[in-house]
Amino acid sequence: MLNPFIQKLEHRFTLSDADRAALERVSAGERRLGPRADIIREGEIPDHVYLIQSGFACRYKILPNGSRSIIAYLIPGDLCDLNGAILGEMDHSVGTLSACNVVVIPRETILDLTTQYPTLNHALWWSVLVEEAILREWVVGLGRRSADQHLAHILCEVLVRLQAVGHATVDSYELPITQGDLSDTLGLSNVHVNRVLQELRRKDLVVLKGKSLSIPNVDALKTFAEFNPNYLHLKPSRRGSLLPQR
Amino acid sequence: MLNPFIQKLEHRFTLSDADRAALERVSAGERRLGPRADIIREGEIPDHVYLIQSGFACRYKILPNGSRSIIAYLIPGDLCDLNGAILGEMDHSVGTLSACNVVVIPRETILDLTTQYPTLNHALWWSVLVEEAILREWVVGLGRRSADQHLAHILCEVLVRLQAVGHATVDSYELPITQGDLSDTLGLSNVHVNRVLQELRRKDLVVLKGKSLSIPNVDALKTFAEFNPNYLHLKPSRRGSLLPQR
């Protein structure tokens, strides 16, 4: 069952029964992974594409001095390595943050989808380009937002992305990652992340207890973060399909 | 003439004469733009795809407080808005840094290429995914590299990318941007960029006079930056084509 993936695509695309049926058939098995487990490592040439079903994973790189940089969060409905399937060698690693369920899809199956199902081909392009848009927003956050705004912005982004796959309520979600993970995301020390988090709590913008995040006033947090969800491109396009309309 | 674009693709792909001929036919005109001119603005829905022929351009966003974040450099051979052509609304702006020559390609022409020329379709996927890989490297630079290493890394990256389109010698190139542009790239103040630049000069890692950059010892700079060009995926893949091989 690829529910979160299909759910995500259906925000943007109208899938035919054939499209949905094709998606239901792609799985070549499901794996259960514990927290902090690598799914793919930098340098590998993956034979399969992995789809996150549940839990939090991330793209990351380790630098020569041992520090880690988290480059993206992967949540239910996200594909781990379309890039690896197409570029060949992975230029970064993918690993779990929390325990995860992962669907394994043979590389050829994905390629067949793109050639035989135009809408799905379009949808895969869309998912890659949205991932790129998220990356751009992270660059902006790292480069030009204050630490507290940056953190708030990421919490808003995760809220909206989780809502799109039915893993968040209107104002809360499970965030099964540590402050250390947040540090490697924000490019800060864990000590400083702790203080920034306390600052957001003090302003009543977030309530984070254990792994549960709840947001007393979503609009207030979005305003504080200057969050504009346009870059997630979840709504149907104001222009039709990519595909020639005939 | 799409020379830099074709030159870039041929590092990685073997284009047929038909492929090359198709690429030669895509231009619907060329525009000459001065420095600091917008090519596309956030919110627009582009009808054309723009290809940089000469000069430096960038993707950027302006934040509510007026500060600018540069998200990517676009150099000769780079497409400005494949994303806009597919996602619809632009979620960021594209503008020139130096004067630029830009080739205009109708959106439909690009779509036709992807459906009628499998190798070119693959090549376009590749160019999008490499752009994403560059973005990941920028996230790492912003998050976890020191300011001087980050700057050095970007200078290495631009060196290799310009070499791939014949716009750099083995150890030098024209860098027609200001220190202010570098600040918005590195997420630093212009004052600090100036000091970091002086630091690199003091270490004899770079010689930057006016707009000409020359690198006394390329290996030394790459070592200092911990630069590994794997993420640019310029060499032919260790696996064959994306396309089903039949």
Add this chain to the structure above:
DNA sequence: CGAGCAGTTGAGAGATGTCAAATACAGTGG
């Protein structure tokens, strides 16, 4: 109950920002 990891706190060091002024440089009009 104890071990270990995550979270928190305090103090001082280092990096980077801001402000303001001085210098260098490029392009323009006379």
Add this chain to the structure above:
DNA sequence: CCACTGTATTTGACATCTCTCAACTGCTCG
């Protein structure tokens, strides 16, 4: 060719942000 003007670069002084180190607390799980 020169003076003039506006922009880019450079410098200094001081403020702020973030880091490091080290200790302490609290929670979870075996």
